[in-house]
Amino acid sequence: MAATTTTTTTTLGFVLPTGLSPRRGGFRVSVVRCSASPLTSSTGSAASGLLVEKPWSSYDARLVLEDGSIWPAKSFGAPGTRVAELVFNTSLTGYQEILTDPSYAGQFVLMTNPQIGNTGVNLDDEESEQCFLAGLVIRSLSISTSNWRCTKTLADYLTERNLMGIYDLDTRAITRRLREEGSLNGVLSTEQTKTDDELLQMSRSWDIVGIDLISDVSCKSPYEWVDKSDSEWDFNTNSRDGKSYRVIAYDFGIKHNILRRLSSYGCQITVVPSTFPASEALKMNPDGILFSNGPGDPSAVPYAVETVKELLGKVPVYGICMGHQLLGQALGGKTYKMKFGHHGGNHPVRNNRTGQVEISAQNHNYAVDPASLPGGVEVTHVNLNDGSCAGLSFPAMNVMSLQYHPEASPGPHDSDNAFREFIELMKRSKQSS
Numbered sequence: 001m002a003a004t005t006t007t008t009t010t011t012l013g014f015v016l017p018t019g020l021s022p023r024r025g026g027f028r029v030s031v032v033r034c035s036a037s038p039l040t041s042s043t044g045s046a047a048s049g050l051l052v053e054k055p056w057s058s059y060d061a062r063l064v065l066e067d068g069s070i071w072p073a074k075s076f077g078a079p080g081t082r083v084a085e086l087v088f089n090t091s092l093t094g095y096q097e098i099l100t101d102p103s104y105a106g107q108f109v110l111m112t113n114p115q116i117g118n119t120g121v122n123l124d125d126e127e128s129e130q131c132f133l134a135g136l137v138i139r140s141l142s143i144s145t146s147n148w149r150c151t152k153t154l155a156d157y158l159t160e161r162n163l164m165g166i167y168d169l170d171t172r173a174i175t176r177r178l179r180e181e182g183s184l185n186g187v188l189s190t191e192q193t194k195t196d197d198e199l200l201q202m203s204r205s206w207d208i209v210g211i212d213l214i215s216d217v218s219c220k221s222p223y224e225w226v227d228k229s230d231s232e233w234d235f236n237t238n239s240r241d242g243k244s245y246r247v248i249a250y251d252f253g254i255k256h257n258i259l260r261r262l263s264s265y266g267c268q269i270t271v272v273p274s275t276f277p278a279s280e281a282l283k284m285n286p287d288g289i290l291f292s293n294g295p296g297d298p299s300a301v302p303y304a305v306e307t308v309k310e311l312l313g314k315v316p317v318y319g320i321c322m323g324h325q326l327l328g329q330a331l332g333g334k335t336y337k338m339k340f341g342h343h344g345g346n347h348p349v350r351n352n353r354t355g356q357v358e359i360s361a362q363n364h365n366y367a368v369d370p371a372s373l374p375g376g377v378e379v380t381h382v383n384l385n386d387g388s389c390a391g392l393s394f395p396a397m398n399v400m401s402l403q404y405h406p407e408a409s410p411g412p413h414d415s416d417n418a419f420r421e422f423i424e425l426m427k428r429s430k431q432s433s
């Protein structure tokens with residue numbers, strides 16, 4: 001496939017057919033073929049300083065976005081055709097944790113870090129048993145893999161898990177487009193028999209909004225979780241009181257590091273499916289309940305909101321990400337879809353109670369609208385990039401929640417203290433009962 005068949009270069013670095021010009025909010029044409037790689041030449045010229053293409057790699061894949069742009073690329077995972085929503089992630093490290101975060105179900109993740117794959121993959125950095133995301137989009141795949149924990153290359157890992165991955169496309173230009181136009185649906189395909197128009201129609205006739213994605217990623221039956229964080233990676237250990245708390249964790253797509261952190265803080269955890277009845281959870285006499293992260297639209301899972309409502313006020317609860325959004329709704333608030341969401345390990349959040357700023361790990365496309373919340377519900381944390389709600393508290397019902405990821409994995413650990421706050425909440429509630 002030719003990398004470029006166009007004649008007009010735009011300021012964003014991609015090229016358009018003659019006579020076309022880009023404009024904010026979309027394109028006048030239905031199909032625009034974009035430059036695959038402005039830095040790479042398939043003919044190769046060492047003298048001109050350009051990278052020389054490897055003879056064995058070719059542009060065998062396409063990413064077709066719903067705005068009509070087409071991005072030729074090279075595939076390094078499984079073959080096939082997948083439709084999903086494209087989001088960009090600004091984390092510099094931790095691609096394996098991102099690949100195994102179930103909250104990415106229904107999405108292609110584009111990494112803004114230009115080179116991925118350097119450290120390969122290992123058995124320790126998994127955040128769930130499976131990869132639920134629809135595919136990985138990167139600028140450059142590292143040609144060498146080097147890490148003492150590495151057991152295989154990223155390409156082999158994706159292929160074994162039947163996951164699509166593409167590289168050698170202009171991820172900066174695509175990221176700018178997502179920031180200007182908002183998240184876009186797209187189709188990733190290695191099938192040469194499908195026309196650009198067919199793929200474009202596929203991307204335009206699919207929508208992530210309104211779909212229940214948590215039922216596919218949640219566990220099917222309850223289980224006990226005992227693993228703690230590896231002592232080599234653990235920190236903050238002085239703040240633990242050594243007491244044990246019984247916690248039920250609703251699995252809407254839970255990341256393992258949430259469970260490891262709770263366990264390290266002294267919790268005995270039973271993980272239950274998203275459909276587990278509230279009455280059954282209460283019969284287990286927990287000290288607290290955690291509502292986990294999870295993929296997709298929080299207003300598409302009313303049954304989960306009902307479960308949260310039934311538990312409110314009966315036992316201390318803690319919501320993380322999807323769990324926070326479900327709590328927001330259960331308290332009477334509304335959630336909305338953000339323009340392009342927050343995905344990365346560099347999001348500043350202000351804790352309104354302490355005035356301190358935490359750099360946090362985030363991954364969400366929806367948020368709770370603070371104006372829709374009833375009196376008594378306090379916005380405890382604010383995302384400093386855009387002022388959106390990043391945390392809630394409703395002391396009258398022992399509720400606390402965060403829109404972001406105190407468990408990091410990947411990302412900074414500034415917010416780990418939130419697990420201790422949940423322990424304090426359970427302790428206070430136990431003492432007063």
Ligand SMILES: NC(=O)CC[C@H](N)C(=O)O
Binds near residue numbers: 321
């Ligand atoms: N990490 C999560 O829990 C994601 C929450 C929700 N699915 C969103 O995209 O906003």
